[in-house]
Amino acid sequence: MIRLTHIDRYYDSKFQRTFVLKDINFEVNEGEFVSIMGPSGSGKSTLLNIIGLLDSPSEGRYELYDNSVLDLKEKAKVEYHRNFMGFIFQAYHLIEEMTVYENIETPLIYKGVKSRDRQAMVADLLDRFNMVAKKDLFPQQLSGGQQQLVGIARAIVGKPKLLLADEPTGNLHSTQGEMIMDVLKNLNREGMTIIQVTHNERFANYGRRIVRLEDGLIRHDEKQMEARV
Known part of the structure; x- marks a missing residue:
């Protein structure tokens, strides 16, 4: 499904080249749940952004379903984002002018989901995340944890x-974090492929595979017989 081959990401200054990622060879099969771990500055978020077509490598090859995606036009990338990928960002990226309900509904509008179906899908998540009472509030009226839940x-x-x-539970207290990880685990069981970046060893173990980055290199890539949670 995903194949990265000899991926480098670097920045050139006048006197030196600084690598963020170096010679990354990484494959993810459909239906996997992969946790990426490593110290700050190890390249975790950069790797995730390259996979999500939000950043481009300096060198290397990226294939998605056997199609090279590094030279895609912006319109084609938008189609992948709209119809194929979902993103949880550390910085939320909620639309400030929209209510909680509208923020959650927006991807469904872009996908062309009918109004009645949108209402049912949004209502289900509002109920699951105990956010029904917050549905008409705007992001600035929410706590950081509540904004993360909306995202x-x-x-x-x-x-x-x-x-x-990218750190899906980073702004949540432990109970909320476990609830979110249980949701992700169930989505994975239903067939969704999930790649998460996390500092939390316990939440990393929700995945069936843990990849550890250090200094832009993959140091360990460990498959687990089953999730340890």
Whole structure:
């Protein structure tokens, strides 16, 4: 499904080249749940952004379903984002002028989902995340944890084939974090491919595979017989 071959990401200054990722060879099969771990600055978020077509490598090859995607036009990337991928960002990226309900509904509008179906899908997530009472509030009226929940709901409402999650539980207290990880585990059981970046060893173990980055290199790539949670 995903194949990265000899991926480098670097920045050139006048006197030196600084690598963020170096010689990354990485494959993900459909239906996997992969956790990416590593210290700050190890390249985790950059790797996730390249997979999500939000950043481009300096060198290397990226194939998605056996199609090279590095030279895609912007319109084609938007179609992948709209119909194939879901994103959970550390920085939320909620639309400030929209209510909680509207933020969650927006991906469904872009996908062309009918109004009645949209209402049912949004209502289900609002109920699941205990956010019904917040549905008419705007992001600035929410706590950081509540904004994170809205961002997660927006990412999964359209049941994307591939979910990319950058520290999905980073702003949540432990109970909320476990609830979100249980949601992700169930979505994975239903067939969704999930790649998450996390610092949390316990939540990393929700995945069936843990990849550890250090200094832009993959140091370990460990498959687990089953999730340890």
